[in-house]
Amino acid sequence: MAMVPHLRPVDPAPSGAPQTLIELAHAGVTFRTRTGEDLTAVEDFNLRIQDGEIVSLVGPSGCGKSTVLRMLAGLQEPTNGDIWIGGGKRRRGFSEVAIVFQRPTLLPWLSVLKNVLYPVRALRRTTAADRARAQELLEMVGLGDMGGRMPHELSGGMQQRASIARSLILDPKILLMDEPFGALDALTREDMQLDLLDIHASTGKTILLVTHSINEAVLLSDRVAVMSARPGRLQELIDIDIPTPRTHETSAHPAFHDYTRRIRDNIFGPNARSHA
Numbered sequence: 601m602a603m604v605p606h607l608r609p610v611d612p613a614p615s616g617a618p619q620t621l622i623e624l625a626h627a628g629v630t631f632r633t634r635t636g637e638d639l640t641a642v643e644d645f646n647l648r649i650q651d652g653e654i655v656s657l658v659g660p661s662g663c664g665k666s667t668v669l670r671m672l673a674g675l676q677e678p679t680n681g682d683i684w685i686g687g688g689k690r691r692r693g694f695s696e697v698a699i700v701f702q703r704p705t706l707l708p709w710l711s712v713l714k715n716v717l718y719p720v721r722a723l724r725r726t727t728a729a730d731r732a733r734a735q736e737l738l739e740m741v742g743l744g745d746m747g748g749r750m751p752h753e754l755s756g757g758m759q760q761r762a763s764i765a766r767s768l769i770l771d772p773k774i775l776l777m778d779e780p781f782g783a784l785d786a787l788t789r790e791d792m793q794l795d796l797l798d799i800h801a802s803t804g805k806t807i808l809l810v811t812h813s814i815n816e817a818v819l820l821s822d823r824v825a826v827m828s829a830r831p832g833r834l835q836e837l838i839d840i841d842i843p844t845p846r847t848h849e850t851s852a853h854p855a856f857h858d859y860t861r862r863i864r865d866n867i868f869g870p871n872a873r874s875h876a
């Protein structure tokens with residue numbers, strides 16, 4: 601991996617100050633395509649995320665959002681720059697990270713409860729405490745009485761809820777979500793957006809959410825990171841200064857529209873047709 605000389609570890613936070621849990625410093629990924637050309641997906645990407653924040657990543661399709669998430673999940677090595685994950689001086693605290701994809705990816709031959717327990721089972725034998733925790737997580741995502749069902753007996757939204765429960769079973773500090781509600785119908789999506797806020801309130805997880813919904817980004821986030829078209833760079837980082845807890849009433853907040861318009865202008869240009 602190429603090293604950049606001015607890299608330094610995350611500064612330890614003074615006690616009481618929020619701790620930086622994720623840092624990307626000049627991070628970049630260049631792929632070698634099958635025809636032998638270099639394709640730079642992400643370039644000189646800089647972002648710090650504090651413990652407990654919800655940050656959304658938005659940008660045009662193909663701008664490198666998933667690549668950023670994959671770097672933070674340890675699924676893609678940065679080809680430039682560096683990343684620090686999990687706090688302190690750890691560079692690669694991937695054990696602190698869980699990822700939720702657009703598709704639920706449950707194992708069809710295991711019950712819902714066993715799917716939630718699967719990450720534990722991959723490490724060691726499960727205990728009664730693990731099973732109790734899995735049940736608690738199912739209750740938190742509204743599937744308390746579904747543990748014995750098989751995945752195909754659940755709706756898409758319920759399967760995605762089970763995936764979210766599974767992502768939390770190893771108690772990661774960081775939840776990476778790649779368009780987690782993108783495959784759901786609009787009503788289920790609205791429901792799950794608020795449920796995610798409840799999960800955040802009850803667990804304090806740090807959440808980095810990729811979404812192609814600008815409204816969703818503004819509704820859910822403390823900050824929205826807007827990426828430019830490929831090669832994806834961080835174009836603008838916007839603090840969403842709208843009171844919490846957010847609800848669907850939040851979209852009627854006077855500042856809401858200003859934020860969505862600012863993000864839309866940033867992505868499409870101020871003179872573009874309205875892209876609702």
Ligand SMILES: Nc1ncnc2c1ncn2[C@@H]1O[C@H](COP(=O)(O)OP(=O)(O)O)[C@@H](O)[C@H]1O
Pocket residue numbers: 631632633639640641660661662663664665666667668830
């Ligand atoms: N493994 C890969 N090999 C080659 N190109 C890739 C690979 N993964 C992603 N890309 C390319 O990198 C760019 C960014 O991809 P991605 O991060 O998936 O974008 P987004 O999630 O923002 O839509 C795209 O042009 C995509 O085709």
Ligand SMILES: [Mg+2]
Pocket residue numbers: 665666667778
């Ligand atoms: Mg993507």
